[in-house]
Every structure is written in structure tokens, then in C-alpha cells.
Amino acid sequence: MSEVYAVRRGLLRDRYAAAGSAAALVSRPANVRYLAGGAPPGAVLLLGPADDVLLCPRAPTGAPAHGRPDEGLRVSVLAGTDDDPVVAAAALAGGLDAGSLSVEEHDLTVSRHRAMGSAAPGLRLCDLGTSVEQLRLVKDEEEIACLRIAAEITDQALGELLESILVGRTERHLALELERRLVDHGADGPAFATSVGTGPHSGQGRHRPTDRRVEEGDFLSVCLGANYHGYRCEIGRTFVIGTSPADWQIELYDLVFAAQRAGREALRPGAGYRDVDHAARHLLVSAGHSDCLRPSTGHGVGLEIDEDPQLAPTAMGKLDACVPVTVEPGVHLPGRGGVRIDDTLVVRPEADGGPELLTITTKELLAL
Amino acid sequence: MSEVYAVRRGLLRDRYAAAGSAAALVSRPANVRYLAGGAPPGAVLLLGPADDVLLCPRAPTGAPAHGRPDEGLRVSVLAGTDDDPVVAAAALAGGLDAGSLSVEEHDLTVSRHRAMGSAAPGLRLCDLGTSVEQLRLVKDEEEIACLRIAAEITDQALGELLESILVGRTERHLALELERRLVDHGADGPAFATSVGTGPHSGQGRHRPTDRRVEEGDFLSVCLGANYHGYRCEIGRTFVIGTSPADWQIELYDLVFAAQRAGREALRPGAGYRDVDHAARHLLVSAGHSDCLRPSTGHGVGLEIDEDPQLAPTAMGKLDACVPVTVEPGVHLPGRGGVRIDDTLVVRPEADGGPELLTITTKELLAL
Numbered sequence: 001m002s003e004v005y006a007v008r009r010g011l012l013r014d015r016y017a018a019a020g021s022a023a024a025l026v027s028r029p030a031n032v033r034y035l036a037g038g039a040p041p042g043a044v045l046l047l048g049p050a051d052d053v054l055l056c057p058r059a060p061t062g063a064p065a066h067g068r069p070d071e072g073l074r075v076s077v078l079a080g081t082d083d084d085p086v087v088a089a090a091a092l093a094g095g096l097d098a099g100s101l102s103v104e105e106h107d108l109t110v111s112r113h114r115a116m117g118s119a120a121p122g123l124r125l126c127d128l129g130t131s132v133e134q135l136r137l138v139k140d141e142e143e144i145a146c147l148r149i150a151a152e153i154t155d156q157a158l159g160e161l162l163e164s165i166l167v168g169r170t171e172r173h174l175a176l177e178l179e180r181r182l183v184d185h186g187a188d189g190p191a192f193a194t195s196v197g198t199g200p201h202s203g204q205g206r207h208r209p210t211d212r213r214v215e216e217g218d219f220l221s222v223c224l225g226a227n228y229h230g231y232r233c234e235i236g237r238t239f240v241i242g243t244s245p246a247d248w249q250i251e252l253y254d255l256v257f258a259a260q261r262a263g264r265e266a267l268r269p270g271a272g273y274r275d276v277d278h279a280a281r282h283l284l285v286s287a288g289h290s291d292c293l294r295p296s297t298g299h300g301v302g303l304e305i306d307e308d309p310q311l312a313p314t315a316m317g318k319l320d321a322c323v324p325v326t327v328e329p330g331v332h333l334p335g336r337g338g339v340r341i342d343d344t345l346v347v348r349p350e351a352d353g354g355p356e357l358l359t360i361t362t363k364e365l366l367a368l
Numbered sequence: 369m370s371e372v373y374a375v376r377r378g379l380l381r382d383r384y385a386a387a388g389s390a391a392a393l394v395s396r397p398a399n400v401r402y403l404a405g406g407a408p409p410g411a412v413l414l415l416g417p418a419d420d421v422l423l424c425p426r427a428p429t430g431a432p433a434h435g436r437p438d439e440g441l442r443v444s445v446l447a448g449t450d451d452d453p454v455v456a457a458a459a460l461a462g463g464l465d466a467g468s469l470s471v472e473e474h475d476l477t478v479s480r481h482r483a484m485g486s487a488a489p490g491l492r493l494c495d496l497g498t499s500v501e502q503l504r505l506v507k508d509e510e511e512i513a514c515l516r517i518a519a520e521i522t523d524q525a526l527g528e529l530l531e532s533i534l535v536g537r538t539e540r541h542l543a544l545e546l547e548r549r550l551v552d553h554g555a556d557g558p559a560f561a562t563s564v565g566t567g568p569h570s571g572q573g574r575h576r577p578t579d580r581r582v583e584e585g586d587f588l589s590v591c592l593g594a595n596y597h598g599y600r601c602e603i604g605r606t607f608v609i610g611t612s613p614a615d616w617q618i619e620l621y622d623l624v625f626a627a628q629r630a631g632r633e634a635l636r637p638g639a640g641y642r643d644v645d646h647a648a649r650h651l652l653v654s655a656g657h658s659d660c661l662r663p664s665t666g667h668g669v670g671l672e673i674d675e676d677p678q679l680a681p682t683a684m685g686k687l688d689a690c691v692p693v694t695v696e697p698g699v700h701l702p703g704r705g706g707v708r709i710d711d712t713l714v715v716r717p718e719a720d721g722g723p724e725l726l727t728i729t730t731k732e733l734l735a736l
Contacts, residue, residue: 058663081663081680082663082682103478105477105478105479105482106477106478106479107477108477108478109473109474109475109476109477109478110471110473110474110476110477110478110481110495111473111474111495113478114473127478127479172551173548173551176544176547176548176551179544180541180544180548183540183541183544295426295449295450312449314450
């Protein structure tokens, strides 16, 4: 396992060395974890100019949050309780005459960046940009295996909920129960705040559960996902409560289903991000729903629940094999509710059978 | 209600005007909420140079997270889905010839700060510092009322758990059940991730629940709190499982109890932060536990669960009346477990009866 992290750090080293830096400081938590294999909260990773060091704030109590750091890394726990690891890293790099240090300017606050400059006046701070995020785009099979387990757990939690009585229960309670079931089945926790929307709340992307109760005739939308060893997946389904969906419900469901299928079928190595979005979006726009669409049709998943790529109308770039993404079009009609269908899939070449669907709960319109 | 927020904004205006700024941009979420009364995720608040504006990112879906903004505020929803509200605010302030704009450098990333500079080249960006955090230190009675309700909910959730069978259940399940009960009793959600530690995990500050099951003879430490209308409180208790605590357990409990009481009794307007810490800490140090103590004995609570003041050995400053803080000393013996006792209290003058204890669950050593 240790090798994986060393290889990743080597790839990053090539990037910042090519940009003329002797060292880099990685501070964004998901990026630290990606390169270190596990780190206590607040830890940062200094790569070069000598050996790589994971700098950890003092006095982490309780179990390590995300597994243990790679054994190939030197771990340094700061002495002072108020010490900021990024400032300590700057002092260390400055003391080693690194010359320049690449930092994640999209993560560091202005105050921390300034404190780094003060701690190492001779050090030139430059921008590492989103180099680590770019390395994280394409997943290896071990990462995909974690996502696959996360999806299995998610399907199990959702499947159990569907077997229970739903009418009369509140959105908040259903959301909490889903989260409990995720943990029951082995999740480290929910991948994000579980969303449950009933009736007029249904069909929204990240609706926060309220005290509204499930009623006969409602649409019920749920969106949940497990975090398994740090990897996060997502599933969204919409159901109808009661025996006979109304005509408008069937019609809307069929439309969103068709859009979601079109999006899934557009996933292939080389497909433009915007083309996948268009495949799903244009069906909803043609049906007159352009006003109520969300800015993107899907997004990457991995160590964060919402990472690159964004499947959106203005997104630049093309999909690669082994990139996991969500496809999650939806329509929400204000005052009435709506439908949202969301899967996590891994982009695969056609020769390998096309996109690998991780979240396999049925997408038929179930009447519960 | 609207007046409260206008008054708060007026106080902040005095501060940045005194520092020579014509306008300020507040971006830290809890600070935005404090001044705006409620805001969708990602919203930022521009005060001056003309009327105050809450700039919101486009397409917030679902219910507003934290109540509605104050009606006295102009609300502006950005047109583009990729638009960053802080950049839009800089452009707006630049267009109004504000001259200089105070920003929260401890919140803004270097990248966002730079994008603001590019959007408004004529605008001088200076540092607002923690002005809003300082305003938030002393709470008004309405804020304290929210904390009081949060504490009632927390006591109820904990009380119910104590009536149930605990042996054989995992830390994770107990934590999830506590969170469900918080919501049952009216919390908007947990104030922070609920901590449950059994046996060797007991007595730690923010132990993350594992799959360890409660056993006879264990110490059981729980730490939880409700979020009510954005205000967050905290309670921590340690129990012993089974009928007869061991001598070392009774001894350790009595010690931490005495330290926590000393900390509570040191709370009064004018007391130094470090003096409150010392009152609790020195008892634990005298008993030989200096190695395993956390850096602080308590902290402020409010719109964030961990805000100023810090009750720590090197903290500067003195308590004011109406500052809510936690007092939470603990001792953790590696491999054996430990004790932690944590209350939320409001500093009050002696004439008003001294510190107001919000979390009233008993601190006797209960054998469950």
C-alpha cells in the first residue's frame, strides 16, 4: 500500500519541480489524505526539499479520523498547542534553503499565507494550483473498490427503508434512519447530509429535511451516500406514496428517467463534460423545464463528495476512463414537487462494457 | 427582531470606519449569520459604501439553512452559477468608489482575495481582522435564550439514553441514537459530531465513536449538544457501567469533578481566561496528570461550537458578563480510560446569582 502514496507524491513532485519549485506544501485535507494515506485533522504535508514530512497539530485526541499515515513518511507533531502546521512547514522549508515553496492558494487563507511569509522571509511562496486535485481525477482500482463498497452499503440502507412504513414519518426522521442504516452496514459515516424531500419538497438537489410528514400521493425524494474508508458515493431516487401515481407524476418521472438514462449513456472516455450534461439537459429543456434546472447534471466523487469534473454546460474537458461521476438530473416544480434520479458510475471504455453502475437500486417508479 | 441586526451592523461600521475603511465585506459564515440574521450557504455581506447587501450564490435549492435574512437588508442573487459572491462584492464596492474595503483575511483564501483584487483594481483591500468575532463574544438575552433551549434539548436526549440498556451496544450506535433524540426534541441538528467513548476510549475530548461495545466495568464518556436556531451548546458526562465502580474509578471521578467545580466557581465577570483554566488545571496537575491534559479547559459557544474565549494557560483577556463558555476538564489514562465532565454556563455577576448553569444533568457518578 505504501508504494501507492509514494508514487502519487512522485507524480506531484514532477509537477512542482517542472514549475521551478524545490518543495510543495499540501494543506487541503482531502489532498493531504490522498498523498499521505491518512492524517489527523489539521495535518499538512511538506514535500521536499529534504524528506517528506507530515506536520500534525499537537494533541489530537481520540482515534485517528482517517486511517494511519503511510509508513514511508516522517511524522512530526508540533510542540506548541497554538502552532499552525503551515507556518511550521514554511519555517522548515526556509531553514533548508528551499528557495521557493509551492502552496495551495485556493486552500490557504490570506492570514495563514502571510504568517508563512513572516516565518520564512527568504522563501518565495508560489501557487501549486489544483495539481493534487488533477491527480485525484482518475482513480486506481483500489479507490474504485472503496467506492463500490460505499455504493453497496448505500443500496442496502435505501433498500431497507423502502420495506418500512413511510406514511406519517417526517423527513428528518427518515434522513436520520437512513444515516443509522449506513453505519449499520459498515459505513464510516454518511458521505454528506442525507436529503429527504416529501410532496412539494421533492425533486430538489440538496433539500434539508424538515418536519413535514410523508402523505399519500406525495412524491418522496431521497439522496444519500456512504463514506467508506474516505471514499464517498451518492444515490438519489424518487418514489410515489400510495397505490396510484397521478398522470403528471408518471409523465414527469418518465421525462427525468429518460434524461438520466441519456446522461448515463453519454459517459465514455473522450466524451466532453458539457456533452454529457447536454445529453441529459436538452430533454428537460425541450419539455419546458429550463427555469428549474440546476447548474450541473453531475460531478466527480472520491475523497470528497463534490469534486472535479463538473458536468455542466460551460465545463471544459473530456472524461477519462476510471473517473467516477454522478448523473443526477432533476426537475422541481415550485409548490408541487418533482423528480430527481441520481447514480454514481465509473467511466469505462465500451470494450470493458461501458460505464460501470455502482448504485444499483431500481429506477422503476415504485409506488410505496 | 430586525433592529438587532441593524444595531450589530452599526457597531461593526463604527469599527471599520475608525480604521479608515468605507466598506467591509463579511464572508465567514457564522459572522454573516450574526449580522444578517440568516443567510443561504455561501452568502456574504457587504456593508457600505451605499446600502448593505447580502450577496447570495445562484441556485440555492431546498429550504433556507438558517432562517431568513433580516428584512432591512437588500438581497442580491448572483446571475452566473460560477460567480463568487466575494468577487461580485469587490466589483460592486469598486464601482461605488469605496476606496478601501475591509475583508476577513482569516477567512478568505489567497485565490479568492486575488480574484477580488483583479475585479476591482482601484480598491484597496485591508484586514477587518476578527472584529465580528469580538462583537459576538457577549451574547444578548435572545441569544442566551436559544442556548438555554439548546441545553434543555441536550439534557433531555441524554436523560433518555440513561434509561435504556447500554451494555453490548456500540459507541457508534449510542452516538447516532443521541443525535436522533436531539432532533426528536426539537434541535435543528447536533451542534457537533457526538462523541461516545467506552472503556479505554473514555475521558477523551472528541473521541470518534468506534464499533467497540459497552462492557461491564467500563467508564462511558459522552459529549453531545444541540443546535437550536444556530446556537450550539455542549454537555459531557462520564458514567460507570455495572453496580460497583473500582476504587481507581471513584478516585479519578472525584478528582475531575473537583477540578470541574473549581473551574465553574472561577467564572465571574473580570476573571482572567487563564485564571479559570488554572483553577481547574492545577488540581489535575497536582495529582500528577499534567501529561494527559488538553490545551484548554473550556471555550466560548454560540453560533459556533468552539469560539472565543479560550480558557487556556496562555490566553489573554478577562471574562465579561453574558459570555457563555464550557468548563470541561478531563483526564485520560492511556489504555485504561478516564473521566471528562463538561458543562455550558453563562458568566453572570455574583449579584445575579453567579454563573448560570445551562446543562443541568446530574454530575454524581452514576452507575448504569
